[in-house]
Amino acid sequence: STISILPTSLPQIHRANMLAQGLPAASKISPLVNKKSKTKWHFGIRSRSYPLDVMGEIYIALKNLGAEWARPSEEDLWTIRVRWKYDNGSINNNNGNMTMISNNSNNINSTNTMTSSNDAIPDLMKMVIQLFQIETNNYLVDFKFDGWENSNGQVVTNSNISEDEMSTFSAYPFLHLTTRLIMELAVNS
């Protein structure tokens, strides 16, 4: 085989050749440092604030974003069951804001689009937000996707969907809403 790598194309050799020509600009240009800064991942978001303050901030952010939530039970103040009307802009709200949802569900303007099979597209995303204590004065706010519902109360039926089909789930609406919530928390705090 006569396949090879062109020596003059190797960055170090190219740079040496360019500098040898003594061109003024050449000495000013440094190579791109492709720092492989490994992204450090965390579960949810961390907080060192007082737990009740954290919960308060989350409720304020949820309210600002037009979400609704189930009244927390006495024995579990640290879990919030959220429901968000996720209108993709093509339906009726162009600024991407969450549409305010009144508590009784029949006031919700059901702007569902109908799929070809005529069952409504679920437009209420459910999410569970839970506060965990990692260690003293170190808390973690965890976000979990909790399925979809129809704002017109129709139960989402996963009709004759094969096991394989069952796992075609789009994470983007969930990721999008969590970015909105995290931004709201970041801006408020």
Place this chain on the structure above:
Amino acid sequence: DAGENVLLEQRLAVESIRTFLNSKTSYDVLPVSYRLIVLDTSLLVKKSLNVLLQNNIVSAPLWDSQTSRFAGLLTSSDFINVIQYYFSNPDKFELVDKLQLDGLKDIERAIGVDPLDTASIHPSRPLYEACIKMMESRSGRIPLIDKDEETRREIVVSVLTQYRILKFVALNCRETRFLKRPIGDLNIISDQNLKSCNMTTPVIDVIQLLTHAGVSSVPIVDENGFLVNVYEAVDVLGLIKGGIYNDLSLTVGEALMRRSDDFEGVYTCTRNDKLSTIMDNIRKSRVHRFFVVDEAGRLMGVLTLSDILKYILLGT
């Protein structure tokens, strides 16, 4: 007889590889576990550049959270368009600096280039079909799109590239070893009106050549036609990152000094090399094209992954 054998083996091997591509789906090419980086269209273009470089990728799917839909692919062509727009409108630095990803369409219109057609395909379709669709698109890559079974919303499952597919073939098709005819006999080398430049050509001229010729690399030759280096479309990302795109009097030789040290170098071959060896190199290295030179090293042509894929899919 030996020649006849080589011809017959090559034809049977190509047919066998096509059968393989028809028997597999794009889903089969996906690793068991992988990352997919997606950019929200409201992100600034310059921030998206940081994300690509930080993750060592040159392209990413876009997600329009307003419509909850896939909004095409961000590729090096978009950054080339931004540089060309800035070059024609040097007073618009402010606009370029604040440009969001959903503004790239306006830049395309402003400089009069056709939008990159982002054909897409369902992951369960035959791989052969994805290859054919990908060849029709200029980006050399094809997004795999499925639908969320509950909300019918689009899912960007992954983006297949010519490189990934050829690597998948090289890794899984033992028949590639029988592709023993010299590439010079297959009529797949691009050697007609080949565009090239030399080390002192202004980098903006090379960038315009990339767009006007619709190619993703421009070979750099010396005064005697010997191949010295290559400027690739992805090099534009480093140019913008360094903010030196406003000094467009820069020569292409100076611009290449931006290349990071982990660049593997330009692969060359001759017309006598066989496709079996070419595929072996694709299996082992991250190579995106082969520049064909003569025994002395003079530039003769280029063999791109698109040329190889086209031969495997449709070649006689």
Place this chain on the structure above:
Amino acid sequence: LATSSIKHNTLCVASIVRYKRKYVTQILYAPL
């Protein structure tokens, strides 16, 4: 949900999703 520290005013969130029999770590970058 996995998050990474906010850098350059850009938020990065991710979640690992099963797609049929494979696992995709969907990573979304959005402006803060």
